[in-house]
Amino acid sequence: xxxxxxxxxxxxxxxxxxxxxxxxxxxxxxxxxxxxxxxxxxxxxxxxxxxxxxxxxxxxxxxxxxxxxxxxxxxxxxxxxxxxxxxxxxxxxxxxxxxxxxxxxxxxxxxxxxxxxxxxxxxxxxxxxxxxxxxxxxxxxxxxxxxxxxxxxxxxxxxxxxxxxxxxxxxxxxxxxxxxxxxxxxxxxxxxxxxxxxxxxxxxxxxxxxxxxxxxxxxxxxxxxxxxxxxxxxxxxxxxxxxxxxxxxxxxxxxxxxxxxxxxxxxxxxxxxxxxxxxxxxxxxxxxxxxxxxxxxxxxxxxxxxxxxxxxxxxxxxxxxxxxxxxxxxxxxxx
Amino acid sequence: xxxxxxxxxxxxxxxxxxxxxxxxxxxxxxxxxxxxxxxxxxxxxxxxxxxxxxxxxxxxxxxxxxxxxxxxxxxxxxxxxxxxxxxxxxxxxxxxxxxxxxxxxxxxxxxxxxxxxxxxxxxxxxxxxxxxxxxxxxxxxxxxxxxxxxxxxxxxxxxxxxxxxxxxxxxxxxxxxxxxxxxxxxxxxxxxxxxxxxxxxxxxxxxxxxxxxxxxxxxxxxxxxxxxxxxxxxxxxxxxxxxxxxxxxxxxxxxxxxxxxxxxxxxxxxxxxxxxxxxxxxxxxxxxxxxxxxxxxxxxxxxxxxxxxxxxxxxxxxxxxxxxxxxxxxxxxxxxxxxxxxxxxxxxxxxxxxxxxxxxxxxxxxxxxxxxxxxxxxxxxxxxxxxxxxxxxxxxxxxxxxxxxxxxxxxxxxxxxxxxx
Numbered sequence: 001x002x003x004x005x006x007x008x009x010x011x012x013x014x015x016x017x018x019x020x021x022x023x024x025x026x027x028x029x030x031x032x033x034x035x036x037x038x039x040x041x042x043x044x045x046x047x048x049x050x051x052x053x054x055x056x057x058x059x060x061x062x063x064x065x066x067x068x069x070x071x072x073x074x075x076x077x078x079x080x081x082x083x084x085x086x087x088x089x090x091x092x093x094x095x096x097x098x099x100x101x102x103x104x105x106x107x108x109x110x111x112x113x114x115x116x117x118x119x120x121x122x123x124x125x126x127x128x129x130x131x132x133x134x135x136x137x138x139x140x141x142x143x144x145x146x147x148x149x150x151x152x153x154x155x156x157x158x159x160x161x162x163x164x165x166x167x168x169x170x171x172x173x174x175x176x177x178x179x180x181x182x183x184x185x186x187x188x189x190x191x192x193x194x195x196x197x198x199x200x201x202x203x204x205x206x207x208x209x210x211x212x213x214x215x216x217x218x219x220x221x222x223x224x225x226x227x228x229x230x231x232x233x234x235x236x237x238x239x240x241x242x243x244x245x246x247x248x249x250x251x252x253x254x255x256x257x258x259x260x261x262x263x264x265x266x267x268x269x270x271x272x273x274x275x276x277x278x279x280x281x282x283x284x285x286x287x288x289x290x291x292x293x294x295x296x297x298x299x300x301x302x303x304x305x306x307x308x309x310x311x312x313x314x315x316x317x318x319x320x321x322x323x324x325x326x327x328x329x330x331x332x333x334x335x
Numbered sequence: 336x337x338x339x340x341x342x343x344x345x346x347x348x349x350x351x352x353x354x355x356x357x358x359x360x361x362x363x364x365x366x367x368x369x370x371x372x373x374x375x376x377x378x379x380x381x382x383x384x385x386x387x388x389x390x391x392x393x394x395x396x397x398x399x400x401x402x403x404x405x406x407x408x409x410x411x412x413x414x415x416x417x418x419x420x421x422x423x424x425x426x427x428x429x430x431x432x433x434x435x436x437x438x439x440x441x442x443x444x445x446x447x448x449x450x451x452x453x454x455x456x457x458x459x460x461x462x463x464x465x466x467x468x469x470x471x472x473x474x475x476x477x478x479x480x481x482x483x484x485x486x487x488x489x490x491x492x493x494x495x496x497x498x499x500x501x502x503x504x505x506x507x508x509x510x511x512x513x514x515x516x517x518x519x520x521x522x523x524x525x526x527x528x529x530x531x532x533x534x535x536x537x538x539x540x541x542x543x544x545x546x547x548x549x550x551x552x553x554x555x556x557x558x559x560x561x562x563x564x565x566x567x568x569x570x571x572x573x574x575x576x577x578x579x580x581x582x583x584x585x586x587x588x589x590x591x592x593x594x595x596x597x598x599x600x601x602x603x604x605x606x607x608x609x610x611x612x613x614x615x616x617x618x619x620x621x622x623x624x625x626x627x628x629x630x631x632x633x634x635x636x637x638x639x640x641x642x643x644x645x646x647x648x649x650x651x652x653x654x655x656x657x658x659x660x661x662x663x664x665x666x667x668x669x670x671x672x673x674x675x676x677x678x679x680x681x682x683x684x685x686x687x688x689x690x691x692x693x694x695x696x697x698x699x700x701x702x703x704x705x706x707x708x709x710x711x712x713x714x715x716x717x718x719x720x721x722x723x724x725x726x727x728x729x730x731x732x733x734x735x736x737x738x739x740x741x742x743x744x745x746x747x748x749x750x751x752x753x754x755x756x
Binding site: 071145146148154156165166167168169171188197200201202203204205206221222223224225226227229230231232233234235237238239240241242243265266267268320323 | 382383384385387389390391392394395449452453454455456458459461462467468469470473474475476477480533537538539540615618628687689690691692693694
């Protein structure tokens with residue numbers, strides 16, 4: 001690959017074919033993973049190494065490591081490969097076992113979308129726990145100092161009489177049996193918005209929308225300011241308030257660099273439609289586990305996909321449609 | 336040139352380390368406060384932000400509340416230069432310098448509060464151009480980083496130039512100072528507006544997503560900033576020999592009365608809009624004033640703030656209480672309390688409660704948060720104390736470089752330095 005003499009500004013449109021077809025696509029150009037390296041930045045970094053050393057002095061060597069880090073989106077193919085090896089070593093040291101970190105790229109002509117049947121969901125929360133298991137979220141640790149359990153899906157229990165009224169929703173329902181009489185259930189996870197408030201808010205471009213639709217986070221670039229969480233109208237981003245508690249025996253070693261690889265303290269994380277699965281032709285964990293088949297998933301660009309069938313034949317509800325977030329997560333009423 | 340700079344720095348340093356007992360005790364107290372805060376931060380750094388009461392529902396709290404309040408102080412401090420100029424308040428230079436130094440100290444505290452609030456402070460360079468990848472111009476937070484830093488640099492340059500010149504017995508270069516001072520006024524407005532847009536630009540948070548937020552921020556800043564300056568002027572008049580007429584102080588108080596009224600009027604507009612419309616968006620204001628869904632809310636704070644602001648308005652409006660220093664100072668303290676609540680927890684917490692999915696998480700800052708905040712206030716007060724210690728005698732021509740004798744010294748026997756033990 002030839003050296004790119006012209007520095008690419010973030011305002012440039014997406015050079016990728018997959019982006020162009022999207023109406024209302026992100027003007028910063030959500031450059032996919034594995035782009036061209038910026039020579040300008042490399043130069044800036046070498047000249048600024050002294051400054052970095054001074055700032056790193058207080059924080060130990062990890063700060064210097066962090067500083068030398070390139071953003072995932074700006075890595076060349078080779079840099080990315082080297083970075084994955086580094087990550088695997090880091091996880092090997094942390095967990096004492098091999099963690100497979102892949103960077104499977106998006107496929108052309110694919111835009112993932114999700115649909116959830118509110119008529120069918122029984123509120124069993126199997127999806128919540130399958131998600132935690134699959135995506136290496138921090139587990140409860142009541143005895144430790146860092147009890148910081150994280151769940152990406154929040155299931156809301158609502159009254160059938162009142163309809164979808166978030167101010168009346170109960171996220172902590174805990175009856176012996178679900179579904180309860182007179183109630184319905186609405187699971188909420190990242191809505192993977194086309195017009196995403198979170199990516200606009202992030203002050204360091206650590207979160208962006210991939211060409212196949214998922215909003216992802218560079219866990220090694222996020223500064224933990226939580227402004228994306230402030231911006232998100234769906235409350236679906238999670239912060240690692242403490243050191244994540246992830247016992248080795250509960251670790252999913254099958255990971256994607258933009259998805260379920262283990263996180264650190266002080267960064268934000270969120271649902272990625274199980275990027276590690278869906279880019280390899282599998283369903284998200286929540287779709288697989290759902291006992292009533294309320295969850296549908298597929299390629300929006302494929303006219304024969306199940307998701308297209310849902311959108312074309314069912315009554316669809318978009319959460320907070322008035323905010324023009326253009327989610328790729330649709331609620332529908334199957335019956 | 337470099338030689339003269341060292342003379343300045345040496346003279347300033349010598350002046351900073353000499354003082355009377357009260358001065359030493361005050362500095363020691365601030366250093367202790369900073370140490371106490373540093374201990375709290377060390378704990379937070381080790382454990383993570385789990386040491387705070389912030390959680391996924393209320394992800395900003397006491398730190399960002401203090402930040403927002405202090406941006407207002409920083410903005411208003413400089414804007415006081417305009418009336419000082421228009422009404423010929425005599426020591427315009429001194430007032431400008433006090434305003435600029437207060438602005439610098441407030442910005443230092445702002446940056447402190449932002450730094451302790453981020454989860455990965457080791458990655459702060461990611462915010463910077465060249466080293467990092469600022470999401471400019473899309474992210475309001477990257478705008479805020481930009482304007483706050485520019486404002487800090489601008490004020491530092493102005494004050495340093497003015498003091499440096501006066502230390503060497505020269506007049507400040509008007510061609511440099513006047514345009515920069517004039518530039519610092521719109522810059523002051525911009526830091527507060529951009530900080531308001533940080534909140535106002537979030538469509539998912541109806542309590543903040545409001546066109547009136549930036550004007551409200553400015554109105555409240557013109558209450559709290561001058562409230563601090565009024566008290567400072569009185570202290571400096573007594574301790575540092577600053578010549579300032581009573582009439583100037585009363586004029587500031589009169590101007591503040593307008594700001595307090597406008598601020599309360601804006602609040603009234605918001606209250607009308609929410610209660611008359613009576614949509615779901617009312618839940619946040621309900622939480623602020625009365626509690627919501629069985630949760631007590633922030634009523635105690637919110638009403639304290641409103642009542643304090645109303646009493647301050649009366650005290651500043653009535654000539655008899657405005658020109659009485661006892662009641663005037665009570666008014667200043669009330670105003671400070673009122674705006675501190677209004678622009679601190681009274682803005683941040685109800686904006687996030689109930690959260691976007693309707694959940695109510697009762698946020699109350701932990702001991703660690705209060706401890707860290709105390710340390711940052713200590714840092715800001717110390718910065719201000721040390722800077723003003725040098726600035727006032729220099730501005731009054733009492734501290735100047737002398738060609739003969741030692742490098743620098745007090746030309747006058749007045750001021751706290753003269754009473755050094």
